Amino acid sequence: MKKLRVLIIGAAFSADLHSDGYSRILDKVDIVGICDRNTDAIKSLAQRYGFEGFEAYDDIDTAIANCDCDLVDICMPNFLHHDVAIKAMNAGRDIICEKPLATTVEDAKDMVDTAAKLGKHIYYAEDWLFAPAFRKAISLIESGQLGKMLYVRARECHSGSHSPFAQTIKYCGGGCMVHLGVHPVTFMLAMKDNKWSEISAMTSGGGENNILHHKMEGEDWSGAFMRFDDGTYATLEANYITVGGMEDILDVYCEKGTIHVDLSFSGPVKVFSIPGLDYTIEKAEVTTGWSNVAVDEKYSLGYCGEINHFVDCALAGKDAQVGLRGIDGYETLRVINLIYKSAHEGVNIKNKK
Ligand SMILES: NC(=O)c1ccc[n+]([C@@H]2O[C@H](COP(=O)([O-])OP(=O)(O)OC[C@H]3O[C@@H](n4cnc5c(N)ncnc54)[C@H](O)[C@@H]3O)[C@@H](O)[C@H]2O)c1
Known part of the structure; x- marks a missing residue:
């Protein structure tokens, strides 16, 4: 079975929440890259969840350009969501984006429009x-x-x-x-x-x-x-x-x-x-x-179920359920x-x- 290749950007609090989810479904997902300017955070995240054989990056642009992945999981502070999402989608990747989708409604709209234009999926991480x-x-x-x-x-x-x-x-x-x-x-x-x-x-x-x-x-x-x-x-x-x-x-x-x-x-x-x-x-x-x-x-709290749903949807090339699509992040x-x-x-x- 084809596995989903994931690049996680950000290796701190929310990356930990998502990684717990990934670690339970390693039969259908491969963590192929982790990026954080704090490289100690990358090591400790990988050790906690047993991720091996991934590339570590300390620079977002390099990670997006060089990492051979299907999906970019954005676990970054809110003000970086928009730029990282746009870069990742332009590089041909689907994205998971933590809440809130962006810091402004305009940026959120731009993300949703870009996804539609490029035929990419935004999976909006709402654990509730x-x-x-x-x-x-x-x-x-x-x-x-x-x-x-x-x-x-x-x-x-x-x-x-x-x-x-x-x-x-x-x-x-x-x-x-x-x-x-x-x-x-x-x-x-x-x-x-x-x-x-x-x-x-x-x-x-x-x-x-x-x-x-x-x-x-x-x-x-x-x-x-x-x-x-x-x-x-x-x-x-x-x-x-x-x-x-x-x-x-x-x-x-x-x-x-x-x-x-x-x-x-x-x-x-x-x-x-x-x-x-x-x-x-x-x-x-x-x-x-x-x-x-x-x-x-x-x-x-819902993080594991949310990640499992996103991995299934991305493997099937489908949108997430109502509430967890890019448009739902925008409407919120x-x-x-x-x-x-x-x-x-x-x-x-x-x-x-
Ligand atoms: N769904 C939830 O319940 C939940 C809970 C917590 C956080 N979040 C969301 O997750 C997102 C991230 O929050 P967090 O608490 O994990 O943030 P954080 O501040 O703990 O971690 C962000 C990480 O990004 C790295 N980073 C920041 N700027 C960078 C850059 N330019 N290049 C490389 N690395 C950089 C930092 O070194 C840090 O390790 C936020 O949008 C937040 O709202 C969601």
Whole structure:
């Protein structure tokens, strides 16, 4: 069987999430190149996941020009997504791009248009849609057993990004809504096939106006109300003021039933430790006393399923499912920018059809 040849660009946090996924399907994927200007990060990533026989590159242009691959997986800071994607597609490669698709709606549009012009695929890395617990919720909704969906409340929140680029809008595109809110927004748009009608939002505003993170240019708290074409309402929230570990929460209210999913904290393993543990769950500040300990965290959060889906689609020359295509990354960024517009200008936004 033909294997998919992948070049991973960026060898840090998100590359680790993706590599866990690749390492479980080495029967259908070959990691043929890894690029990062920090070559120690390349070595340690490869060692953690047992990748061998790949080329290591410290320069993006050289990697794209010289690496004989089918797909380029972009695990780089947000401001580099657009340029790297355009170069990779022009070199004849499909791409996986981490969220958000770009830092501006214009750049995201350019990526989608370039893919269409060149006949290449953009696989937009949205892990929520592959988290097994969220997939269970989706299948229950789709089964019709709970009746019509009426209202969804969804949020991703934690105490702040580890990345220095996340502090400056030019490098990242905004605050917690673009970094974290991107997940609930894409989730809802995918549930409703991008058919929304109205947005009303508020954010903490960024910088001095923030609740806690005054040195961060983007907002540290944000909430949006959305109405969809079929009449479903949603409250979508993201913030950086949540200590105690990352919260990924989904509540779905239907005519004949309700679903609650607590993705990060609902695992079956609770541990009490006096000295503390090496690790419990993402973004937990302390590990002493009683902790929830994640079980196969990257799988439960959806990264492994997402990577497996992209590899299958790229091998078959197909688009990803709704929610994980380039166009979905573009629609998400467009909605997030309208959330910012609504919050900054204090206006209610109607979708122009
Ligand atoms: N889906 C998720 O839940 C999730 C989680 C974390 C991050 N992300 C996304 O992943 C992307 C990357 O984030 P991260 O946290 O992995 O970033 P990071 O800052 O941890 O790592 C980026 C890597 O890129 C390398 N790099 C930066 N500029 C370079 C250049 N010009 N040439 C070569 N190497 C360069 C750095 O050395 C670093 O190792 C971001 O877009 C982020 O939004 C997604």
